[in-house]
Amino acid sequence: MRVMTSRARAAIFAPIGDEGRAARVENRLAEAIRSGVLAHGERLPSEPELAQMLGVATVTAREALVALRAKGLVVTTRGRGGGSFVRAPESGDLVEDRLAAMSRVELRDRATVYLVVLTGCAEIAAERTDPDEVEDLRDLLIPLNVSDVARWRSADSELYLSVAALTQSARMTREVVRQEADFGALLRIPLNEPGFREATATRHQELVEALAAGDAVRARESVREHVAHSLERLAEIHEAVRR
Amino acid sequence: MTKTMTPIDCVTQVEQHFGPIVTELERVRSEVAALFEAGPVTTASLRERLEPGSLEFLRNPNLIGGGFVVAPGVLTDRRLYLVWWQGEERDFLGDADAPGTGEAIDYTRQPWYRTPERTGELTLVGPYVDFVCTDEYVMTTTMPVYVGGRMVGVAGADTLVETLETMLLPGLREAGATLVNGHGKAIVSADPQLATGSPLTTARDMIPCRGLPLSVALS
Known part of the structure; x- marks a missing residue:
């Protein structure tokens, strides 16, 4: 443990330096574009203006803009009325971009937190759920013949959020809200595959039945299988986008 | 103050908290009904109509939030909408997005919406963790509002369970x-x-x- 601690401390107190500044500028602007703070079509300040505002060299601002252009978050036009303009990402692109930017280690790291939190919720919820609450959950399940992927994704998200809420803990629920925003969108990428949807529907059903029966072990197991299967598919997709 | 509280006193205390909520929901109900009866309603006209009265009512620190939530399709410019103020600053909610997908949460499946829709009556839901509005452990009081036999939404108010405990x-x-x-x-x-x-x-x-x-x- 001592080694880890001193290594971590060394990383914290290492000089920051100038390297990575362009990446920081890029990240800040990318976040602003993805969150909609900078709106689609909005004109960005010129390179020198941007550099001055952010307190970096012009070449650094330029480097950041090149990277944003490569990610499709900024479009640059030449000539009169030209400049750099914000291009809002499609929601699908955004998720895939995030996945592409992630290492395998990070993917597993986030998945582990998600798994532990969600299986824990299922276990506690099974002990506390009563019949009419189970009925509300049943209404969230969608028929297999629905092919609208967005609907599957939101139903899946809402089911797990509802299970979190059944723990009766507001802090736990807020943690799951954060997990869903952070990692849930990635885990739901495979829902565009019909076979995966079928398996998901089965596990949703199992989870609701386990909660109805007050069976904490089965509830936990069902979530565990769901996350494991999602991750298995996601690892394949990750491999494809990273290659 | 030497007198000890009896169970009847406790009942009175509960009624003193929830009674004014019911009165307020009835007031919002008549405001909303009058607005819809006067013609097409937009998000802006609904908010404008309800804001002064609701904020006045929400000066009561024992409430975490309140307002009116529309039935799908009754507004001319939005399908789902929460004319709702909450938190210490009484922030306006408007839309509730699902985390991860960023899509609007379809709150019509929530018990605080569905139960009054089904029964036509005053509803008290909870204790439950509300992830649509407050992200808190609350009790929600809702009342359906009808115009010409059609439900246009529910008026409601949230009380933190913690507030009830303290009180x-x-x-x-x-x-x-x-x-x-x-x-x-x-x-x-x-x-x-x-x-x-x-x-x-x-x-x-x-x-x-x-x-x-x-x-x-x-x-």
């Missing part, structure tokens, strides 16, 4: 009593082992609160 526990302790919801679950109890949300396991004498699906159970 009611001293009295309940003295009375040795438990506040129970309509499903027989404990909300606040003199018994420290009886957690909020747990069902009462033993049969007890119950005193109902007037006009509310709440009772005070004696130990």
Whole structure:
């Protein structure tokens, strides 16, 4: 443990330096574009203006803009009325971009937190759920013949959020809200595959039945299988986008 | 102040909190009905109509939020909308997005919306964790609003369970009593082992609160 601690401390107190500044500028602007703070079509300040505002060299601002252009978050036009303009990402692109930017280690790291939190919720919820609450959950399940992927994704998200809420803990629920925003969108990428949807529907059903029966072990197991299967598919997709 | 609180006093205290909420929801109901009867309604005209009265009512610090939530399709410019103010700053909510997908949460499946829609009556939901509006452990009071036989939405207000605990526990302790919801679950109890949300396991004498699906159970 001592080694880890001193290594971590060394990383914290290492000089920051100038390297990575362009990446920081890029990240800040990318976040602003993805969150909609900078709106689609909005004109960005010129390179020198941007550099001055952010307190970096012009070449650094330029480097950041090149990277944003490569990610499709900024479009640059030449000539009169030209400049750099914000291009809002499609929601699908955004998720895939995030996945592409992630290492395998990070993917597993986030998945582990998600798994532990969600299986824990299922276990506690099974002990506390009563019949009419189970009925509300049943209404969230969608028929297999629905092919609208967005609907599957939101139903899946809402089911797990509802299970979190059944723990009766507001802090736990807020943690799951954060997990869903952070990692849930990635885990739901495979829902565009019909076979995966079928398996998901089965596990949703199992989870609701386990909660109805007050069976904490089965509830936990069902979530565990769901996350494991999602991750298995996601690892394949990750491999494809990273290659 | 020498007098100890009796279970009846506890009932009175509960009624003093929820009674004004019911009165307020009735007021919002008539405001909303009048607005819809006058012609097409937009998000802006609805908010404008309700804001002064709602903010006045929400000066009560024992409430975490309140307002009016529309039925899908009754507004000209938005399908789902929450004309709702909440938190210490009484921030305006408007839309509620699902985390991860960023899509609007379809709140019409929530018990606080669905139950009054089904029964046509005043509803008290909870204790439950509300992830649509407050992200808190709350009790939600809602009342359906009808215009020409069609439900245009529900008026509502949220109370934190924590607020109820602070407000009611001293009295309940003295009375040795438990506040129970309509499903027989404990909300606040003199018994420290009886957690909020747990069902009462033993049969007890119950005193109902007037006009509310709440009772005070004696130990």
